[in-house]
Amino acid sequence: MDEKALVKKTIFSGIQPSGDLTLGSYLGAIKNWVELCDGYNCYYCIVDMHAITVRQNPAELRRRTIAQLAQYIACGLDPQKNTIFVQSHVPAHAELAWVLNCYTMFGELSRMTQFKDKSAKNSDNINAGLFTYPALMAADILLYQTDLVPVGEDQKQHVEICRDIATRFNGIYGDVFKMPEPYIPKVGARIMSLTSPESKMSKSDKDPGGCIYIMQQPDEIMRCFKRAVTDSDTCVHCDPKSKPGVSNLMQVYSVATGENFEDIEKEFCGKGYGEFKTKVGEAVVELLRPIREEAERLIADKSYLEGIYKQGAEKAAYTANKTLRKVYKKVGFIER
Ligand code: ATP
Numbered sequence: 001m002d003e004k005a006l007v008k009k010t011i012f013s014g015i016q017p018s019g020d021l022t023l024g025s026y027l028g029a030i031k032n033w034v035e036l037c038d039g040y041n042c043y044y045c046i047v048d049m050h051a052i053t054v055r056q057n058p059a060e061l062r063r064r065t066i067a068q069l070a071q072y073i074a075c076g077l078d079p080q081k082n083t084i085f086v087q088s089h090v091p092a093h094a095e096l097a098w099v100l101n102c103y104t105m106f107g108e109l110s111r112m113t114q115f116k117d118k119s120a121k122n123s124d125n126i127n128a129g130l131f132t133y134p135a136l137m138a139a140d141i142l143l144y145q146t147d148l149v150p151v152g153e154d155q156k157q158h159v160e161i162c163r164d165i166a167t168r169f170n171g172i173y174g175d176v177f178k179m180p181e182p183y184i185p186k187v188g189a190r191i192m193s194l195t196s197p198e199s200k201m202s203k204s205d206k207d208p209g210g211c212i213y214i215m216q217q218p219d220e221i222m223r224c225f226k227r228a229v230t231d232s233d234t235c236v237h238c239d240p241k242s243k244p245g246v247s248n249l250m251q252v253y254s255v256a257t258g259e260n261f262e263d264i265e266k267e268f269c270g271k272g273y274g275e276f277k278t279k280v281g282e283a284v285v286e287l288l289r290p291i292r293e294e295a296e297r298l299i300a301d302k303s304y305l306e307g308i309y310k311q312g313a314e315k316a317a318y319t320a321n322k323t324l325r326k327v328y329k330k331v332g333f334i335e336r
């Protein structure tokens, strides 16, 4: 590790390859990873072990893991400057997760919103992994002595439980883990479904019209935006309570173009929703076009991607094992 990396703060974040990446994953998370990455020592993970808390088709999981790696790079994450890797390639994640499971309480896991949501959606498979998901996520973050965790709003509770687990562990054994902070963007932290704007745009959503995917073709993106749910009013104005659909589209337009809400209201004043939806669609098409084209090119280059994830796993394992060794020693395991 060079000297600069030692003084730089550390970022860790991850996304499950549980579905194709969406506009929500991009605006809520990856876009900020790219913006932050210069000033930090960054670890970006494809959390395939988290993905199997919900039943996956193995061939699809493999395809999406590789595609997600290509999309990380295509979004602007330079694999030479950032450590990009697959979670299951670094055994320390599973090993620390087990230890942290023993320092995580049943009660606090029961209060997790994501567990409650996912159990309701997968009532035939409420497995122990789904329940202890936050302990594995805490292991991801704490292994790298992370300072900052850039995520969308929905993950705030998970970063908070990670802090609680770290505080509990440090309280017993001394300062083993750095205390991480969540980093949640001001705009774009919660992109809603285009067809049901009261729920989050989510890659495992069963309604394909509500979700925009990074790899989607322009004509399909335009079709989704033209069908986006608005309201019976005609005014482009932001009020998430009474106008969730329009407010969501304004949010998307604002992050895609950099315009603020006031300017957007002025731009579309008296123009009606039809024109507004077309403009939002076009802005998203142009935002995603270079990413899709670059990702398609990279997906075709399997050996390049293989080199990246192998090198990433090696770099990640080096740091992760240092923390794991310290933890094993603290809890009283005999050195190997
Ligand atoms: P799943 O449907 O499998 O639960 P998801 O689409 O909800 O997946 P995650 O993998 O849980 O996405 O999230 C990846 C990252 O993107 C997280 O940091 C999350 O907070 C962020 N994110 C996901 N969806 C959105 C969204 N609609 N708006 C803003 N940020 C989002």
Ligand code: LTN
Pocket (backbone or CB within 6 Å): 012, 013, 014, 015, 016, 047, 050, 136, 137, 140, 141, 149, 151, 155, 158
């Ligand atoms: N739980 C997150 C994915 C995730 C993650 C992490 C995010 C797993 N480990 C560590 C940040 C840091 C999700 O569902 N989006």
